[in-house]
Amino acid sequence: MQLELSVDRSSPVPLYFQLSQQLEAAIEHGTLTPGSLLGNEIELAARLGLSRPTVRQAIQSLVDKGLLVRRRGVGTQVVHSQVKRPLELSSLYDDLEAAGQRPATKVLVNTLEPASAEVAAALGVAEDSDVHRVERLRLAHGEPMAYLCNFLPPGLIDLDTGQLEATGLYRLMRAAGITLHSARQSIGARAATPPEAERLAEETGAPLLTMQRVTFDDTGRAVEYGTHTYRPTRYSFEFQLLVRT
Amino acid sequence: MQLELSVDRSSPVPLYFQLSQQLEAAIEHGTLTPGSLLGNEIELAARLGLSRPTVRQAIQSLVDKGLLVRRRGVGTQVVHSQVKRPLELSSLYDDLEAAGQRPATKVLVNTLEPASAEVAAALGVAEDSDVHRVERLRLAHGEPMAYLCNFLPPGLIDLDTGQLEATGLYRLMRAAGITLHSARQSIGARAATPPEAERLAEETGAPLLTMQRVTFDDTGRAVEYGTHTYRPTRYSFEFQLLVRT
DNA sequence: TCAATCTGTTTGTCCGGACAATCTGACTAC
């Protein structure tokens, strides 16, 4: 294994992070082939002039990502399977853009209105208190793909219709300094009602994929509640997930 | 904060794990209320007679689970939101049992047959080589909930029809010493074909929720490929997910 | 020939310490 590894001690980037990125790049690039041993931690530390805990921290982060597997008495191996992303909080806009689909968004509604009981419960605000309501149609290649209805608590973000049409909601929230932390999702299916069918250019009774989601920031506040419907012929949820250990 | 914490040094259970379990229990139980500070690491270590790295390792594991949030200069806080499980590799059988639904399974097919191109590609075996094929109907309260079709490479596990009816496939695999590592899933929806409708007691054209999954063990081998259809009126996919950092 | 045992390798756990980065809150200067 002639893997070139080096760390820059003058950089503000943590050493373990520099190392883990280089290892990840090597795996991605194929320099480290699946199944190959990584060499033992102590020697690796000595080679790089690092301590073993630092090397372990780097390796551990890749184990958590599912790229490496440790075996006591054997060594650390690159996982065989084609792990891509261990399921992050996915954004339809980003998904489409990554797939080269040139997403477009049409904002249908962008108002402030009193929260229904359902919305109030999801967002943890008082019933009838004002919340943002945003309804959007997401298109790809001019064809409707999904109908997105979102509710946000007030005062968190400035919802500009122009920006909503230019990018995704998650990007706007991140840009507004909101740290997304976790989400509770529910994915199901049901038959399209007449208004839903019309919006998505489907027929009444056609199967629709539905997703409901409440997103929380790192302080535990609910920052978004969404009810989405997707055309199943155009979109499905794909993700990779890891077994918790 | 009068939180009772203690560790047993004579136990073979790692100290950091003992601590993290106690903290998790305290959070679950409500002894540690959301938003409350955990007390600084150094004092906590001194109080328990542990070193700071050990305490940090315990805390880190809970941060990874999404239960705690660290803030430099502030401290470690319990997250507000109702995080439950950060999405593990879910098993329909376990899900139903946890919901107190008394799942029942009817094995429709349990044979060895040549792999189709699709199955061979998913499992990474040669086309027309023998693979296990298992078709099951999963019921709850006597009502059909899902139709499960799975393919497994040969020689990995002994598929006994009786056992398949008594428990879930994942449990059997784990019991056979297979370490599940990751899975690639795809969730979609479509209209029921006549045979599908009949199996699930739905009408032709009714919306169905579909899930395809390839599961890998820790050596990177594909150990299972499944094509499942669910009745959306009876089942939906619920999960909590964390933003990767 | 086969099974049990031993041995070396590698990761797992744990320690104690050091300094840096960042946040909060109080203080000070204008």
Add this chain to the structure above:
DNA sequence: GTAGTCAGATTGTCCGGACAAACAGATTGA
């Protein structure tokens, strides 16, 4: 009164070392 500055508190990073546990392969014994 307001803005900038400073100090204390807390986590982030990193070091060097020690012993335990588990695995693979070779050795030994029946």
